[in-house]
Amino acid sequence: MLKRPGRQESLSDKIYRFRGVLLVISVPLLLITFVLYLMPANSSSEYALAHRKVSPDHKSSSSSLSYAVIFDAGSSGSRVHVFSFDYKLDLVPIGKDLELFLQIKPGLSAYAQNPRQAADSLISLLDKAEGVVPRELRAKTPVRVGATAGLRALEGDASDRILQAVRDLLKDRSRLKSDTDSVTVLDGSQEGSFQWVTINYLLGKLGKKYSNTVGVVDLGGGSVQMAYAISKADAAKAPRVSDGEDSYVKEMFLMGNKYYLYVHSYLHYGLLAARAEILKVSGDSGNPCILVGYDGSYKYGGVDYKASASSSGSSINECRRVALKALKVNESTCTHMKCTFGGVWNGGGGDGQKNLFVASFFFDRAAEAGFVDSHSPVAKVRPVDFEDAAKRACETKLEDAKSTYPHVEDGNLPFICMDLVYQYTLLVDGFGLTPWQDITLVKQVKYHDSLVEAAWPLGSAIEAVSSSSLT
Numbered sequence: 496m497l498k499r500p501g502r503q504e505s506l507s508d509k510i511y512r513f514r515g516v517l518l519v520i521s522v523p524l525l526l527i528t529f530v531l532y533l534m535p536a537n538s539s540s541e542y543a544l545a546h547r548k549v550s551p552d553h554k555s556s557s558s559s560l561s562y563a564v565i566f567d568a569g570s571s572g573s574r575v576h577v578f579s580f581d582y583k584l585d586l587v588p589i590g591k592d593l594e595l596f597l598q599i600k601p602g603l604s605a606y607a608q609n610p611r612q613a614a615d616s617l618i619s620l621l622d623k624a625e626g627v628v629p630r631e632l633r634a635k636t637p638v639r640v641g642a643t644a645g646l647r648a649l650e651g652d653a654s655d656r657i658l659q660a661v662r663d664l665l666k667d668r669s670r671l672k673s674d675t676d677s678v679t680v681l682d683g684s685q686e687g688s689f690q691w692v693t694i695n696y697l698l699g700k701l702g703k704k705y706s707n708t709v710g711v712v713d714l715g716g717g718s719v720q721m722a723y724a725i726s727k728a729d730a731a732k733a734p735r736v737s738d739g740e741d742s743y744v745k746e747m748f749l750m751g752n753k754y755y756l757y758v759h760s761y762l763h764y765g766l767l768a769a770r771a772e773i774l775k776v777s778g779d780s781g782n783p784c785i786l787v788g789y790d791g792s793y794k795y796g797g798v799d800y801k802a803s804a805s806s807s808g809s810s811i812n813e814c815r816r817v818a819l820k821a822l823k824v825n826e827s828t829c830t831h832m833k834c835t836f837g838g839v840w841n842g843g844g845g846d847g848q849k850n851l852f853v854a855s856f857f858f859d860r861a862a863e864a865g866f867v868d869s870h871s872p873v874a875k876v877r878p879v880d881f882e883d884a885a886k887r888a889c890e891t892k893l894e895d896a897k898s899t900y901p902h903v904e905d906g907n908l909p910f911i912c913m914d915l916v917y918q919y920t921l922l923v924d925g926f927g928l929t930p931w932q933d934i935t936l937v938k939q940v941k942y943h944d945s946l947v948e949a950a951w952p953l954g955s956a957i958e959a960v961s962s963s964s965l966t
Contacts, residue, residue, distance in 0.1 A: 560587060561963070562628045563956035564638040564671055566617065568661075570645025570716035570767055574598040575620040576952040577627055580960055586942060593945040594953075595627050602716075603661075604645035607653045607797055614660035618668070625669055637959040638671035640678040641952070645717050647680055647762060648796040654680060672963070681951075683760015684741040687713065687720030689954030691756060692749065694852050696957065697940035697947055702750035706846035709935075712926065713951070714856040714918070716767040721835070721926060722758040724847035730755035734840050743840055757842030759835075764822070766856040767795055769917050770910055772821040774800040781805035783813035784913035788893030791909070802909065804893075809912050811882075811889040818913075818920040836925045851934045853922075854949050858936045860914050863903045864888065872939035872946050878922040879930040885915035 559582045567574040577595035579587040586593045597620050606613035617640075628636050640661050646654045658678050665673045681689075690713045695701050700708045710723030725744070733743040745756045763772055770793055773784055783805045790803040805813070823837045835841045842848070862869035864884040867876060889912040891899050896908045903911055922928045939946040947953065 560629075560632070561960045562632055562636040563959045564624045564628070564636060565952035565955050565959070566620070566638075566640040567950060567952050568603045568617075568640055568642040568646065570602050570604055570643065570648070570765065572598055572600040572602050573617055573620065574950075574952075575617075575624045576948065576950070576956070577624045578953060578956045578960075580957075584957065584960070586945075586947070588945065589627055593942055593947050595624060596948055597623055602645050603642060603657050604649055604796070606657065607649050610653075610656040610660035613657045614664040617661065617664065621664070621669060625671060628671070633670040634672060635963065636671050637963050638665060638669065638673045638677060639955055639959055640665075641681040641686070641955060642679065643681055643686055643715055643717060645796075648717055648768065650797065682741055683718060683720060683762065684745055684758045685955075686715075686718070686951050687711070687722040687758040687760050688745050688747065688756055689951035689958070690720060690854065690949075691722035691724075691758070692747070692954030692957060693951055694854075694937065694940060694949055696953065697942045697949070702752055704752070705754055708754070708847055709850040709852050710848040712851060712853045712857070712922075714854070714921075715765040716856070717765040718760050718762045718768065719764045719921065720758065720760045721842075722756055723842065723845075723851075724754045725757045725842055725845055727755055729843040729845060730757075732843065733757075743842065757847075759839055759842075761837065761839070764921070766860075766914060766917070769821065769921075770802075770913060771795040771798070771800055773817055773913060773917065774802055776817045776820050777801075777805075782817065782913075783807070783810045784817060784889075784910070784916060785809060786888075786891060786893040786896055786909050786912055789909035793910075809889045811886050811912070811916060814885075814889060814912060814916040815920060818917050819924060822920060822925050824924045833927075835927065841927065851928070851932075852937045852949070853934050854937050856914075857918060858938045860911075860918060861936055863900055864911070864915060865900075867936055869902065872937070872941065874936045875933055876936055877931050877933060878919055878928055881915050881919035881922070882930065885912060885919055888912040888915050 561580045563578050565576045567576065575597050577589060579589050581587050589595050599616065599620060603613045603616065606616065625633065642658065646657065658680065662675065662678045665671070665678070691711045694711050695708050698709065705724035705726065708724045713720045730744045736742055741760065743757060743759060745758055747754045747756055774782060774793060779801055781803050785802055785804040787804045787808045793800045793802040829838045833841045833843070858867070861867045861874065861876060866880050866884055867874035893909060896911065900908065900911055923930055928934070937949045940949050
């Protein structure tokens with residue numbers, strides 16, 4: 496039996512019957528269409544940039560990024576750092592890391608007689624650094640070459656000639672933004688303050704009150720810097736300095752806070768320069784800091800110094816006596832309430848110094864001596880750890896040193912006792928720390944999920960990018 500065909504439903508009837516479903520579907524479609532209409536044409540490029548290991552809170556437009564290329568021309572080698580910042584001055588990754596870092600040896604000061612060769616030694620670093628900066632940003636990207644104590648120690652006009660050769664190299668070979676002031680010998684206060692900015696920036700301390708910041712001691716090859724924030728009252732007590740000398744206090748306005756930074760650089764007291772000062776004390780006689788079995792010389796700043804073991808052998812106590820004399824501890828020229836060494840005001844101490852981060856050669860020698868892990872970015876130690884390591888080193892003969900200290904370069908082996916004794920003496924007798932005070936040896940600082948080299952170039956980069964944004 497056949498069913499009677501029903502009345503055929505019209506289109507308007509169907510629309511009426513399914514009006515609720517159609518309404519649910521049409522509203523989102525209209526919204527999506529409206530959003531797509533408002534989006535700029537280059538949205539696809541923004542999508543690609545957003546997926547380049549950049550935190551989601553960063554602006555995705557490349558125009559919001561800034562780069563800085565900083566060369567650290569030290570006495571022991573040349574290093575280049577490339578940093579990228581977002582509009583909030585937060586570091587943005589370059590590849591997998593938060594910086595590009597490359598280094599070569601020897602440093603510019605090794606080419607004292609050949610300025611062009613000194614400049615050319617930077618070419619490989621320059622090419623690789625420029626290669627990671629987007630082409631359209633290179634002309635806006637500041638490049639700075641900061642020469643440190645190694646060049647300061649050169650005689651005559653050797654330093655000026657090397658710096659001019661480097662300026663010529665940047666002008667002829669690079670599209671990065673440079674001018675005459677981009678290539679300079681950093682004075683001690685600049686180096687120390689940049690290092691302080693670097694470490695406190697990475698630790699998230701900038702913008703907080705001075706008592707929450709950390710102090711920094713940076714032991715380079717030619718000089719050692721101490722920098723820490725002090726109170727306004729202590730800053731007012733700073734001794735006056737002679738014309739041409741760096742002032743003890745540097746005022747810095749960083750992330751909404753004004754800081755009074757005590758900073759002093761001790762030229763001739765970096766690790767490599769201090770060897771020369773210690774050898775000067777013994778003169779042509781044997782030196783109690785040199786390992787038994789070594790009879791040679793040590794060259795620093797273009798000068799050769801006799802370096803041979805004492806007839807009675809190396810001795811930590813005798814080496815300490817020589818190191819104290821080289822440091823000029825309790826110097827009679829001290830005219831202040833409290834001095835470090837060589838008649839230098841110590842800044843008064845205080846909260847800004849209570850948490851001390853110690854960098855560069857302090858970390859390197861501690862790792863080579865075996866009392867910190869060379870693969871760890873930071874290590875908690877005490878000055879007495881350097882003394883304990885020095886006792887062991889000073890009892891070692893040169894013929895046994897390579898097996899005892901496999902990670903020390905051959906040229907440094909005769910001086911391992913001297914280096915460790917000097918570092919202990921510098922901390923305790925020079926800077927007045929107690930032997931049991933906790934300090935942090937730092938090579939790299941963790942920033943978000945990356946490790947960043949704890950060196951002054953980042954502080955210089957922050958200042959350079961800030962200056963560029965004002966021009």
